[in-house]
Amino acid sequence: MAISLYIHVPFCLRKCRYCDFVSYSYDPEAACRYRVALLREMALYHERLGPEERRLKTIFIGGGTPTCLPEEDLAAILEGCSRYFQWLPGVEVTVEANPGTVDLSKLRTLRCAGVNRLSLGVQTCSDHFLRLLGRVHSFNQAVEAVILARRAGFDNLNLDLIFAIPGQTVANWQHCLRKVLSLRPEHISAYSLQLEEGTPLAREVAEGRILPCEEETELAMYREVIDFLVDRGYEHYEISNFARPGYRCRHNLTYWHNEPYLGLGPAAHSCLGDERFYNTGSLEEYEARLLAGELPVAGRERLSRDTMMAETVFLGLRLIEGLDLARFESRFGKNIEEVFGEQIKKLSRLGLLKIHSKHLKLTARGLPLANAVFREFVLP
Numbered sequence: 001m002a003i004s005l006y007i008h009v010p011f012c013l014r015k016c017r018y019c020d021f022v023s024y025s026y027d028p029e030a031a032c033r034y035r036v037a038l039l040r041e042m043a044l045y046h047e048r049l050g051p052e053e054r055r056l057k058t059i060f061i062g063g064g065t066p067t068c069l070p071e072e073d074l075a076a077i078l079e080g081c082s083r084y085f086q087w088l089p090g091v092e093v094t095v096e097a098n099p100g101t102v103d104l105s106k107l108r109t110l111r112c113a114g115v116n117r118l119s120l121g122v123q124t125c126s127d128h129f130l131r132l133l134g135r136v137h138s139f140n141q142a143v144e145a146v147i148l149a150r151r152a153g154f155d156n157l158n159l160d161l162i163f164a165i166p167g168q169t170v171a172n173w174q175h176c177l178r179k180v181l182s183l184r185p186e187h188i189s190a191y192s193l194q195l196e197e198g199t200p201l202a203r204e205v206a207e208g209r210i211l212p213c214e215e216e217t218e219l220a221m222y223r224e225v226i227d228f229l230v231d232r233g234y235e236h237y238e239i240s241n242f243a244r245p246g247y248r249c250r251h252n253l254t255y256w257h258n259e260p261y262l263g264l265g266p267a268a269h270s271c272l273g274d275e276r277f278y279n280t281g282s283l284e285e286y287e288a289r290l291l292a293g294e295l296p297v298a299g300r301e302r303l304s305r306d307t308m309m310a311e312t313v314f315l316g317l318r319l320i321e322g323l324d325l326a327r328f329e330s331r332f333g334k335n336i337e338e339v340f341g342e343q344i345k346k347l348s349r350l351g352l353l354k355i356h357s358k359h360l361k362l363t364a365r366g367l368p369l370a371n372a373v374f375r376e377f378v379l380p
Contacts, residue, residue: 002055002088003272004254007038007077008265009066010283013101017134020196022267022281023064033287034265035073039080040290041264046084048295053260053272056085058092058251065121067097071109078113087114092250094119094158099145100137107152117249118149119158119189125176129165132210134200139179146183156247158187163225164218165193166201166210173221177228186247190225191240192218219368239318239370256319257327258312266296274308276301305332306379309339313360314374317353322361336360343376 011026011034024030046054059081066074074095081087094117095110110118122142124130130138137145142159149157159180163173180188195202195212204210226236234242238256241249254261263270267281280286280298289296303311309332316323328336337344344360347353352366352373366373 001052001260002057003053004058004060004251004259004261005056005081005085006251006261006263006268007059007061007081008263008268009061009063009069010034010266011063011068012065013068013098013136014134017132017201018193018196018199019134020199021064024283026065026068028070030283031069031073034283035069035076037287037290037296038077038265040293041296042080042084044290044293044295045262045264049262051086053262054085055088056081056091057088058094058254059087060094060096060251062094062096062119065098065101066095067101067106071106074106075109075113078110078115082114092117094249094251096121097145098135098137099142102145102148104148104151107148107154111153116154117156117158118154119160120145120149122159122180123162124165124168125179126168126172129168129172132165132167132201133162143183146185156187157183157185158189158249159183159185161188161190161225162193163190163221164213166205166212168213168217168221170217170220170224173224174228177225181229181232187241187243187249188229188234189241190222192222222368237320239320239367256315258308258315271303274303276303308332309334310377310379313340314377317360317362317370317373320361322356322359325355325358325360340377347373347376 008022010023011031012023013026015023061077093115095115096119098121120142122139123133123135125139127138146157161176161180193213195205201210205212229242230236234244235248236242237248238252241252243249260272261270262272263279266279266283266286269278270276277297277300279296280289286296312328312331313323313336323336325336344353347366351363352369354361354363362370362373
C-alpha cells in the first residue's frame with residue numbers, strides 16, 4: 001500500500017507566542033547539518049522499506065517554517081524525496097510557508113521542484129492580533145505572498161486561519177473572513193486558538209494579564225465560519241477544513257482515514273502497519289544518530305487491534321461525512337456496532353451522533369462537542 005510522507009523542518013525566524021511544536025531559531029549552519037541528516041534518514045528508509053512503502057501518494061513539508069530555509073536547501077530536500085521514494089502519478093506535494101519568508105524566486109523553485117500545493121500561515125487579517133500571536137508578518141505581506149504564489153504558478157492554495165484570539169470579536173472575525181475570501185484560496189483551514197501549557201501566551205492568560213476568548217464567542221465564531229464559507233461554495237469536509245470542490249487536502253485525509261504515513265525530521269511521528277513510532281526532538285541527537293548510521297527513533301508502540309479500531313473511529317468522525325461503515329468492516333472484519341454498540345447508542349440518545357448514508361457521523365449538535373465524543377472511543 002502506498003503511503004504518505006511528512007517532513008518536519010524544525011526552524012523558524014522566531015517562535016510564535018502560542019506554539020508548542022518542536023522548533024529552533026533559524027541558523028544557516030544548523031540548517032545545513034539538518035539537511036545532510038535528513039537526506040541520510042531518507043537513504044536509510046530507502047534501504048529498509050519495501051517497494052510498496054516507498055511509493056508516495058502525498059508529501060507534506062511542514063514545521064516550523066520550511067520556507068525560512070534557502071531555496072537551494074528546499075530544492076535539495078525535494079530532490080532527495082524523488083531520489084529515495086517513488087512519487088505516484090498525481091502525487092500531492094504541499095509545503096507550508098509563512099508570509100515574509102517567500103519571494104518569487106523561492107516560490108518558482110518550489111513549483112519547479114514538484115510542489116503543487118502551498119499552505120500559507122495567514123492566521124488573521126489584523127496586524128494587532130498578528131503581533132499578539134507573535135507572528136513575524138503583516139497582513140499586507142500575506143496578500144503579497146498570495147499574489148507571488150499565483151505568479152509562480154500555484155493553483156492550489158490553502159490559507160490557515162486562527163479564531164478565538166484574546167480580544168477578538170465576532171465582527172472582527174467576519175471582517176477577516178471577507179478579506180480572506182477576496183484572495184480566492186482553494187482551501188481554508190480555520191482553527192480555534194489553543195492555549196498550550198508553557199507557551200508565553202498561555203502564561204499571560206493564566207496570570208490574568210490577557211483575558212481569553214469566552215466560550216460562547218468562540219462557538220459563535222465557529223458557526224460563523226461554517227455558514228460563511230459554505231454559503232460561498234466551499235465544502236465543509238472536516239471539522240476545521242473547507243475546500244472548493246476538488247481541492248480537499250489529500251495528505252490530511254490520510255490521517256483522518258487512519259492510513260499509513262512516514263515522518264522524517266526531528267520529532268516527526270510515523271504509523272506503518274501496526275506500529276507507531278516517533279523521532280527524537282533534539283536536533284543534536286537527530287543529527288548524531290544519523291551520522292552514526294542509525295535511525296533517530298526515540299520510541300515505538302505496537303498497536304493492538306482494539307486501539308486501531310478506536311482510532312479509526314474517532315479520526316473518521318472528524319470528517320463531516322463521517323466514518324465509512326463499509327470501509328471499517330472491510331478493514332477489521334467486524335460491524336462497528338459489534339465493537340462500539342454501547343458508545344454509539346449512548347451518543348445517539350444524546351443527539352451527538354447519527355448513522356446516515358452508511359456513515360457514522362457527528363450531528364450539528366455534536367460538531368462543536370467533538371472532543372467529548374472522541375473521548376468515548378478512547379480505550380482506558
